[in-house]
Amino acid sequence: MSSVYDFTAETIDGQPAPLSDHRGKVLLIVNTASKCGFTKQYAGLEDLHRKYAERGLVVLGFPCNQFGQQEPGDEAEIKSFCSLTYDVDFPMMRKIDVNGPSAHPLYVFLKKQKKGVLGTEGIKxxxxxxxVDRSGRVVDRFAPTVEPKALEGAIEALL
Structure with a gap:
């Protein structure tokens, strides 16, 4: 696999979602959770989506329950929460694992392309x-503490 476009996910509604559908776009791929101290970042992610979508940004949310069991709901509950609480309009995917033996292949790839602190691969x-840039190359990784608004400069540079 040479780019994120080689992977397929499933939408939160269970439909195939080849990342190649976003070829030529800038992607911001985020593992999300509805009951986390960082959950309010949904608002910032939606702001980025609304501000930059017409210029080619696609935010992709991947719910994950691997950290403190903070995404316990099923896809219908997650979709409802995101819509009703944060008016999320960017694409949300089916709940996945991002670490361990059942990690989604996309996340295995992402972690190898851009390692975390001290060269660690695991999502913390x-x-x-x-x-991800327009050619499907992973260009940066940002910690959970980095607010979406702080990514505007990096996004603008790729648009």
């Missing part, structure tokens, strides 16, 4: 963010 917590 919810709302870790990966920024």
């Amino acid at each position: 917590w919810n709302f870790t963010k990966f920024l």
